[in-house]
Amino acid sequence: MTTVRRKQDADGNPRRGSGQATRVLTGLAITIVLVTHDLPYALQLCRRSVLLNRGRVVADDDTPTILGNGALLTANRLELPYGFDVGLLATSRRGLALRTGE
Numbered sequence: 820m821t822t823v824r825r826k827q828d829a830d831g832n833p834r835r836g837s838g839q840a841t842r843v844l845t846g847l848a849i850t851i852v853l854v855t856h857d858l859p860y861a862l863q864l865c866r867r868s869v870l871l872n873r874g875r876v877v878a879d880d881d882t883p884t885i886l887g888n889g890a891l892l893t894a895n896r897l898e899l900p901y902g903f904d905v906g907l908l909a910t911s912r913r914g915l916a917l918r919t920g921e
Contacts (some may be wrong), residue, residue, distance in 0.1 A: 858899050862886055870895060 841864060844851060855861055861868055861882060868885050870878040872895045878885050885891065887905040892898060899905070 856897075858886055858897065859903060862905065870897075 841860075845864060851864065853861060853865060865882050868878070868880070868882040869876055870885055870891070877895060878888075878891055883905050886899060
């Protein structure tokens with residue numbers, strides 16, 4: 820088992836170079852257990868998510884479905900960044916990608 824930590828600055832923002840780590844991780848044919856409060860990062864990296872609240876599973880579904888459920892997020896004291904739209908993402912064979920105007 821290998822542990823990968825994404826470096827953050829003092830404000831909790833990802834440091835430079837973390838995009839390269841994300842590209843490497845998404846290119847590997849492995850199972851990743853990611854523990855994060857960074858919901859857009861989870862959306863970028865994970866096809867499926869399990870949402871825990873106080874140690875109990877409250878949701879187990881594909882990541883866009885969980886993050887697109889505002890009531891579920893609110894009930895579990897989570898929120899997406901201002902202006903973030905889960906609907907702008909489309910699934911592809913390799914995971915999630917930003918939808919273009921095509």
